[in-house]
Amino acid sequence: MYKTEITERVPLRLFGQPHTGPYMNLGPAFAQVAEMAGKAGLWPHAIGMAGVYYDNPKLTPPADLRSFPAVAVKEGAILPDGMEQRVLDAGPYLELLHVGDYAGLAATYGYIYDEVLPASGRTHAPLPSYELYLNDPNEVPPEELQTLICIPLNP
Numbered sequence: 001m002y003k004t005e006i007t008e009r010v011p012l013r014l015f016g017q018p019h020t021g022p023y024m025n026l027g028p029a030f031a032q033v034a035e036m037a038g039k040a041g042l043w044p045h046a047i048g049m050a051g052v053y054y055d056n057p058k059l060t061p062p063a064d065l066r067s068f069p070a071v072a073v074k075e076g077a078i079l080p081d082g083m084e085q086r087v088l089d090a091g092p093y094l095e096l097l098h099v100g101d102y103a104g105l106a107a108t109y110g111y112i113y114d115e116v117l118p119a120s121g122r123t124h125a126p127l128p129s130y131e132l133y134l135n136d137p138n139e140v141p142p143e144e145l146q147t148l149i150c151i152p153l154n155p
Contacts, residue, residue, distance in 0.1 A: 002096050003097065004094055004095065004096045006093070012087070013072070014070035016033050016052075017033055019067045024103070030051070033069045042080060045077035049069075049071060049132075049133040050070050052128050053131070054128045072132065089127055089152065091152060091153070092125075095149065096151075097134075097148055100144075101145060123154045125153055125154045132147070
């Protein structure tokens with residue numbers, strides 16, 4: 001169905017704002033983070049947009065889902081006022097490139113957890129999963145959106 005790969009990721013530094021609520025309603029939160037980054041002159045120091053997801057939506061009520069919409073930044077970037085920093089751990093990650101509308105991400109996660117992880121013999125580490133958004137939904141049609149899903153693995 002999808003190509004997956006296990007990679008060793010380096011630490012990833014993020015500037016953003018915590019959010020609580022349904023994962024599928026994060027568009028305005030991402031827009032706010034992008035606007036703050038623009039006003040702070042952060043884009044020359046940015047790698048791209050990212051989202052950190054702390055809870056399993058199958059187990060946590062939508063209103064209680066915790067996330068961190070953010071901008072992934074290069075070394076030397078200075079944290080702007082009004083934003084918080086998170087640093088994601090280095091280590092082994094399962095990566096999968098989802099191509100298509102964000103609405104299809106839930107099915108892709110189902111494939112990862114129901115098929116890929118059990119077949120790999122690896123388990124999810126007690127760290128949050130994250131997504132890197134490789135293109136802009138304001139610039140490409142939904143079917144061309146590219147989302148790199150990164151699932152932390154136990155060694």
